Amino acid sequence: MAKNKFNTGTGPSQRQLRVGELIRRTLADVLNRGDVHDPDLNRISITVGEVTTSPDLKIATAYVLPLGGQGADDALEALKRNKAELRRMVAKGLTLKFAPELRFRLDETFDRMDDTRRLFSQDNVRRDIEE
Incomplete structure (x- = not known):
């Protein structure tokens, strides 16, 4: 049986993960140095x-958050405005x-973690977990 070219349903390939992490580190360094x-x-x-990254590595989606979570819309707008550079x-x-x-x-990872913690702290959920 031939392998699916686009790797659907099986998650990202090892190469996608490696390239994504390399892009993440490089992008973080560029933003940290203020080179823009x-x-x-x-x-x-x-x-x-x-x-x-997409399976063909031509599109990279960066998940970003401004420090403290304040001004997220302004940060996204500034990043989109400077994406070519x-x-x-x-x-x-x-x-x-x-x-x-x-x-x-x-x-939105941190928001989801807070929601999960809040759910686990509810009395009825804690009671079910302890059983």
Whole structure:
């Protein structure tokens, strides 16, 4: 049986994970150093939580969150406005055939963790877990 070209349903490949982590580290370094020529973006401290890539590695989605979670919409807007420059800077640190298109999304992992903690602290849930 032939392997599915797009790896649907089985999760990201080892290469996708490796390239995503490399892009995450490179993007975080670029944002940390303030190399972008946009004072609005350099004023914001942004955490890059995760980067996922498409199976062909041509699209990279970065999940970001400004420090403290304040001004998330402004940070996303600044990143989108400077994505061409960020793409060029990230591409310098990669040895890929193509520089991936960067897309930015808010990282909601911390919100989901807080919701989960809140659920586990409820009396009826705690009672069910202890049984």
